[in-house]
Amino acid sequence: MRLSPRSSVRSSYRPRPMPAALRLVIGLAILVTVGTLTLMLPWMGAQRPLTWNEALFTAVSALSVTGLSIITPVSDLSLAGQIVLLLLIQIGGVGFMVMAVIVFQLLGRRITLTDRLALTDSMGLLVPGAIVQLVRRVLLTVLLIETIGAALLWIHWRDMLGPERALLYAIFHSVSAFCNAGFDLFSGLPQxxxxxxxxxxxxxILGTLIFLGGLGIPVLAELLTFWRIRFSLHTRITLTVVLTLVSIGAGGLFLTEQQPGHPLANESLERQIALALFQSISTRTAGFSAFQPLDELSPAGRLLTIVLMFIGCAPASMGGGITTGTFAVLMLAVGAYARGLASPQIGGRTLAPQTVRKAAAILTVSLLVVLTATWLILITHEASLDDALFEVVSAFATCGLSLQLTGELNLFGQLVICVMMFWGRLGALTLVVALAHQRPQLVTYPEEQVLIG
Amino acid sequence: MRLSPRSSVRSSYRPRPMPAALRLVIGLAILVTVGTLTLMLPWMGAQRPLTWNEALFTAVSALSVTGLSIITPVSDLSLAGQIVLLLLIQIGGVGFMVMAVIVFQLLGRRITLTDRLALTDSMGLLVPGAIVQLVRRVLLTVLLIETIGAALLWIHWRDMLGPERALLYAIFHSVSAFCNAGFDLFSGLPQxxxxxxxxxxxxxILGTLIFLGGLGIPVLAELLTFWRIRFSLHTRITLTVVLTLVSIGAGGLFLTEQQPGHPLANESLERQIALALFQSISTRTAGFSAFQPLDELSPAGRLLTIVLMFIGCAPASMGGGITTGTFAVLMLAVGAYARGLASPQIGGRTLAPQTVRKAAAILTVSLLVVLTATWLILITHEASLDDALFEVVSAFATCGLSLQLTGELNLFGQLVICVMMFWGRLGALTLVVALAHQRPQLVTYPEEQVLIG
Ligand SMILES: [K+]
Ligand SMILES: [K+]
Structure with a gap:
């Protein structure tokens, strides 16, 4: 190990990412604790109080907007419990960082630059500044979209459910859809x-809410608050990737699931198209299933669903997965390598080398985490490989689609899925960065080539 | 799209990678054609000549040293056919690039610098020069190792098979093991x-041959021809990753496969350890199975096997997969990101940014190719997701382990697996680079940030 004196860098010159990542982890952990304790209150259960693991699983699933569940909300939760669930989804979806800022404001503390940067990073806003105004604008937009959605659902559902019950259901499912949470109050009802x-x-209605929530706060802000002649590169990439993935997903599911024995077999052509389209939109992270029952999904449909869940939604959105941004950067890196370009290019712009490295790290960590968790489930349960992989990817991508394995998990399996949901909502790298030993780079070493692939 | 005049680069200053990649693709395609036509000769079959698709599949599988087979070599091939198979394995294993150099020499043509660089790239030698001498040395080393292996196998097998038949079997399996080909002449015999x-x-004996073949030519050259105080970074990384993967594989398989109903259930502890160790070494690309029958593998064992196959062997080795080098670079990139370092570091050396980008491209392309091929198999066959994924990864990583799906494939499925083996032996990116439209980079664009994960 030789020291290269010319290249020593003093650590104080570099922003150190640890505090922000660690704060995010601790913030979510506190929210999970509060949510779990609240759900354990005696009057939250319908017939009996929830056990600690039911409360923990439900709190993590709601705060991470996943929607996997080991209880049946409509029959196991009281009205109070259902409202708490709704609040946890809203808090988890709109972002605990936004909440943190508001709490700071209410407490009268000024927001420090570090907090501002942490929030910027978490919400995916690359240019700091005017955070508080932006948070207000985001919250107003969210509430506006959710109110319109709830109104439409109420009009549509009021005859089926009666006006009063329809109100609860309209609000709950509008929030659950826009936040891409995937919880519903229908499962468990006989009809x-x-x-x-x-x-x-x-x-x-639900598909539109899901689609908007999955675009992410930066894209929504750009689409809703000011129409420009030319969108930012991020917005253009996100819209392109999202529309491509939705089309591939709908086409693939339409092709495979209309075979006999699979979910679209007995539907008309229009319904096949509508169901495949909704399922494709929902699979990417919302977790509502138009395919009923979902476990009739063909092996090809399972593979496509796993891949769509794993890619997931836009960065800083209600959804999870490696994100469409990571996916786009990786594809651009492949294209640039194949064509012999020095760096990836898109739409008249060059990507920074650090972006490609971060994308590689996200993909690697995500694969390792998902495969390790699947292995842990498999050695402790009688489950097939594809069922276990499906459930783990669904948790890590905070999607919530389920082939029913979640209901059969033992306590260890429930904790594994909880960790996946927690990890997935923070993003693949947040927990890694928070737990790693940060060290200032005092030396640089000479380069050496290593052979790869 | 704005042109940035200061950054235009004239294409003649940059080595253009296309010719080398394209030459590799065409070279392998020619070898496959010659191998297929040879195997279609009437006297190559035992009872009947091979059909064109049997000959093609066998030629691709042998030249890519995969070992998947839709025929049973011992009963479907004549002695002449078995010797041709042996030669195809040897040619595929030692590398058609080495063969190309020898052909050039025999024809009396001087090796151009371009060819020299192509060979250097293909064999993973980063410093050009003295190629011909090195090829001779590699061939001698290969023959020496294979001869020692064959002698040991003959001594061990001569009582079981009789001295004459043992000679053929010893040579065939020594070559098949060292080349990590996975073809055998035992399957199909009643005992x-x-x-x-x-x-x-x-x-x-077989495990040692497989292990040596899987280290790759650069590492073998360093280990066998000169012992240094300090190995190169590549050799140190390769040995570390290989030994780690072998340990994880053996430990994982030992843990899960001794459960009732799985391959190690009825073995003594010593045999469990020996079988798990061999299986771990062989899984990473050789494709011989000590677990008999292999389809008793547990779901957890299947997952571990798929992951080990996908990672595969060292670069420029007899094996496939994304390679241990790619795996190491990706892990280092994660570590560097987590600790906030500007670039990945290992053993007092820094990795070049282009290395990380290439590793990301290899992982991305490999995932896309494997998942697409699995989907194509699933929509055209009645197969489960894990069986199809297992077989496709086995082909792409040129491993050759099989859960018996290969024997049941229709013509389309056979062609998909052929393409996987061909693509896998070339390396994930070779075909992409060969087919891409290479363009000189005449402009650079301004950088813009894109959000990811
Ligand atoms: K969800
Ligand atoms: K093989």
Missing amino acids: HPYGIPNDSTSLA | HPYGIPNDSTSLA
Whole structure:
């Protein structure tokens, strides 16, 4: 180990990422603790109080907007419990960082630059500044979209459910859809054994809410608050990737699931298209299933679903996965390598080398985490490889689609899925950065080539 | 799109990678054609000539040293056919690039600098020069190792098979093991329904040959031709990763496969350890199975096997997969990101940024190719997701382990697996680079940040 004196860098010159990542982890952990304790209160359960692991699993699933569940909310939770669940989803979806800022404001403490930067990083806003105004604007936008969605759902559902019950259901499912949470109050009702009603009108309203929530705060802000001649590179990439993935998913599911024995077999062509389209949108992280029951999914459909969940939604959105941004950067890196370019290019812009490295790290960590968790589930449960992989990816991508394995998990399996949801909502690298030993780079070493692939 | 005039680079200043990649693709395609036509000759079959698709599949599998097979070599091939198979394995294993150099020499043509660089790239030698001498040295080393292996196998097998038949078997399996090809002449014999004899002596000899072949030519050259005080970074990384993966694989398989109903259930502890160790070494690309029958593998064992196959062997070795080098670079990139370092570091050396980008491209392309091929198999066959994924990864990583799906493939499925083996032997990016439209980079664009994960 030789020291190269010319290249020593003093650590004080570099922003150190640890505090922000660690703060995010601790913040989510506190929210999970509060949520778990609240759900354990005696009057939150319908017939009996929730056990600690039911409360923990539900709190993590709601705060990470995943939607996997070991309880049946409509029959196991009281009205109070259902409202707490709704609040946890809203807090988890709109972002605990936004909440943190508001709490800071209410407490009268000024927001420090570090906090501002942490929030900027977490919400995916690359240019700091005017955070508080932006948070207000985001919250107003979220509430506006959710209110419109709830109103439409109420109009559509009021005859089926009666006006009062329809109000709770409209608000709950509008929030759950926009936040891409995937919790519903239908599963468990005799007339809805497989969850949300999958008539085309319900799917259209819910699908639109899911789609908007999955675009992410920066894209929504750009789309809703000012129309420009030219969107930012991030918005253009996100829209391109999202529309491509939705099309591939809908086309693939339409192709494989209309075979006999699979979910689209007995539907009309229009319904096949509508159901495949909604399922493709929802798979990328919302977790509502228009395919009922979902475990009729063909092996090809399972593979496509796993891949779509793993890629997930836009960065800084309601959804999880490696994100469409990571996916786009990796594809651009492949294209640049194949064509012999010095660096990836898109739309008249060059990507920074650090972006490619971060994308590689996200993909690697995500694969390692998902595969390790799947292995842990498999050695402790009688489950097939594809069922276990499906459930773990669904948790890590905070999607919430389930082939029913979650309901059969033992305590260890429940904790593994909890860790996946927690890790996934923070993002693949946040926990790694928070737990790593940060060290200032005092030396640089000479380069040496290593052979790869 | 704005042109940035200061950064235009004239294409003639940059080595253009296309010719080398394209030459590799065409070279392998020619070898496959010659191998297929040779195997279609009437006297190559035992009872009947091979069909064109049997000959093609066998030629691709042998030249890519994969070992997947839709025929049973011992009963479907004549002695002449078995010798041709042996030669195809040897040519595929030692590398068609080495062969190309020798052909050039025999034809009396001087090796151009371009060819020299192509060979250097293909064999993973980063410093050009003295190629011809090195090729001679590599060939001598290969023949020496294979001869020692064959002698040991003959001594061990001569009582079981008789001295004459043992000679053919010893040579065939020594070459097949060292080249990590995975073809055997035992499958189909009544006393060996599941392939190679899995007594501990046979496993020790074959395992050593597989291990040496899997280290790759650069590491072997360093280990065998000159002992230094300090190995190169590449050799140190390769040995570390290989030994780690072998340990994880053996430990994981030992843990899960001794459960009732799985391959190690009825073995003594010593045999469990020996079988798990051999299987771990062989899984990373050789494709001989000590677990007999292999389809008793537990779901956890299947997952571990798929991951080990996907990572594969060292670069420029007899094996495939994304390679241990790519795996190491990706892990180092994660570590560097987590600790806030500007660039990945290992053993007092810094990795070049282009190395990380290439590793990301290899992982991305490999995942896309494997998942697409699995989907294509699933929509055209009645197969489960894990069976199809196992077989496709086995082909792409040129491993050759099989859960018996290969024997049931229709013509389309056989072609998909052929493409996987061909692509895998070339390396994930070679075909992409060969097919891409290379363009000189005449402009650079301004950088813009893109959000990811
Ligand atoms: K969800
Ligand atoms: K092989």
